[in-house]
Amino acid sequence: MRVISLVPSITETLFDLGLSTDEIVGRTKFCIHPENLVDKVELIGGTKNLNIDKIKSLKPDLIIANKEENIKEQVEELMKDLKVLVTNIETLEDNYYLIKQLGHIFGKEEKAQFFNLRTYEAFDIPKPEKRLKVAYLIWKNPYMTIGGDTFISRILEELGFENLFKNQKRYPEVQLEDLKEADLIFLSSEPFPFKEKHIEEFKEVCLNQKIMIVDGEAFSWYGTHLAKCGEYYRELLTEIKQ
Known part of the structure; x- marks a missing residue:
């Protein structure tokens, strides 16, 4: 085919x-x-x-x-x-059925089952005791975040976080002042390539938040990619506890 x-x-x-x-x-x-x-x-x-x-x-x-x-x-x-x-694809369940469907279409059922099991294992890790509020930034000029109806927001929830903007839709624009209620600020590596140098801009306004660069692919790429992110998620959660 x-x-x-x-x-x-x-x-x-x-x-x-x-x-x-x-x-x-x-x-x-x-x-x-x-x-x-x-x-x-x-x-x-x-x-x-x-x-x-x-x-x-x-x-x-x-x-x-x-x-x-x-x-x-x-x-x-x-x-x-x-x-x-x-x-x-909006949820992990959607992702499960996507991989299963593709496995069926191309006669790769065994491989599909393997990656689905690996995906569930990736999220089967100790979650934070307290559900920390996260502001997840995807863009600069203007600053943009993610609403509760996005795949990224669902991944945050699966990892034990709460999306600060869960009551908004899709990808709303925000001001730095809007981030002050967050416990954590995640600056995604994509689609805007946030780097360490951008953290200083946030620190000028967000004085009490932990600000981190995160791997955008680990939060937004569905399919088999999630199955490869288990170690990254573990390291991320460990770093946040410190």
Whole structure:
């Protein structure tokens, strides 16, 4: 089967399940894992600016898209001529069924079960005794955080945290003053590449909060990526206890 992935985390998942570069014939420029294999796959644009003609020329049997990461109109255009599977991942349970579904489609059920078990093991770790409030920042200029209806917020909850902005929707803009009620401020490494140098800006206003750079992929990449984050989560929770 010839498959094109329009989603970075799904591209990684397909390779993890055992698909080859002969089967995965197209991917976006943001599909960066696994590094040693993605370079052998044809580029078909970005997640939100797909090269429709290029995709059609590759004659895929299946295209895998995502409700949030891809543009509805572009996906609908592809649906006119090609088979498209549109995914929508909001919870760990959704993630479980995504991996199971992909395992079934490609005859990789055993691999799918392995990664699902590893994912549950990744979250089966001692949680903080107190449910700390976290402000999770994804963007700068303007500062943007995550609402309670996002996958990132669900991952925070699974790790025993409370999203400070859980009562808001999607990705609201915030001011530094809004972060003062948080116990922790997480600055994500993506989509905005927060670095240690940015912490000083927050410290000028947020005097009582612990401010940390966190691996954005460990909170926002679904599919098999979560199965590889167990050690990272353990180290993160240990660091917070100190």
